[in-house]
Amino acid sequence: MRSAAFTFLLGILVAALLASCVSTGPKVQWSKNLAIEATSRDVNSRFHDDNLYTEGETGPIVEDEKDKESQLEADKYSEAVLEWLNPQKIQRVVIKADIGEMEYFKIQYLDDQEEWQVLRDVKDHVREKYDTRFKEPVISRKLRLLVPRSWESRRVGGGKRTQRSDGGAPVLTYRKIREIEVYYALPPEEPVAPVASE
Numbered sequence: 567m568r569s570a571a572f573t574f575l576l577g578i579l580v581a582a583l584l585a586s587c588v589s590t591g592p593k594v595q596w597s598k599n600l601a602i603e604a605t606s607r608d609v610n611s612r613f614h615d616d617n618l619y620t621e622g623e624t625g626p627i628v629e630d631e632k633d634k635e636s637q638l639e640a641d642k643y644s645e646a647v648l649e650w651l652n653p654q655k656i657q658r659v660v661i662k663a664d665i666g667e668m669e670y671f672k673i674q675y676l677d678d679q680e681e682w683q684v685l686r687d688v689k690d691h692v693r694e695k696y697d698t699r700f701k702e703p704v705i706s707r708k709l710r711l712l713v714p715r716s717w718e719s720r721r722v723g724g725g726k727r728t729q730r731s732d733g734g735a736p737v738l739t740y741r742k743i744r745e746i747e748v749y750y751a752l753p754p755e756e757p758v759a760p761v762a763s764e
Contacts, residue, residue: 596658596749604648604709604748613646613743618662622646623740624713644740646711648748655750657703659685661696661711662745668696668713671741676708694744703750713741 601614606622613622624644627636659673670689674682686698716739 595752595755597752598749600650600654600656600748600750601648601746604650606649607647611646614648614746616745616747618744621663621742621744623742624711625740643712643714645713646743646746648709648746650707653705653707654748655703655705656685656700656709656748657751658697658699658747658749659709660698660745660747660749661743662694662747663741663743665692665694667742668711670714672712673698674710674712675704675706676710677706682710682712709746709748711743711746715739 599616602616604614606614607628608622608625611622612620615622624646627640627643627645656675661668661671661673668688669691671691672687673685675685677683683704685700685704688696688698
């Protein structure tokens, strides 16, 4: 009986050691912050200036007057868009904001057909920092945070956190963002072969 318990315990210990060895592979090295080189529609935007003590905010969505779907989207959401001259490899996005500002949002990129594709749909996020990584990088010239203008929140006294005027129409409310950072994983460093001496 003791032998079986000892063997079982030893098996668990070996499995735990093997699992820790597998999970502690080589550390990922990240590129420099690509968001610093991006532009934004708002020239005074401060959500990608690499300074945590400044803040920018989402802005209105420029809707297509002929497209009803884009008009509805503009009524319900605000956005923060980063754009680069050349396509960038995007594999990690970090968003920093005060608690309660960015509880719900979508991280999107513009694909080759000029359509917004969702990378991550974030719900109930109440920390100051949101750090997400993607197994496979995407290549795009534009990255966007799509943020609802109003939402229900169970974290504020059980009431609804809505931004509405007395008439019920959406108020132009924008969310404060301290920083958006964008990275891609660098290839692992190859070991340097020693130079043979003569």
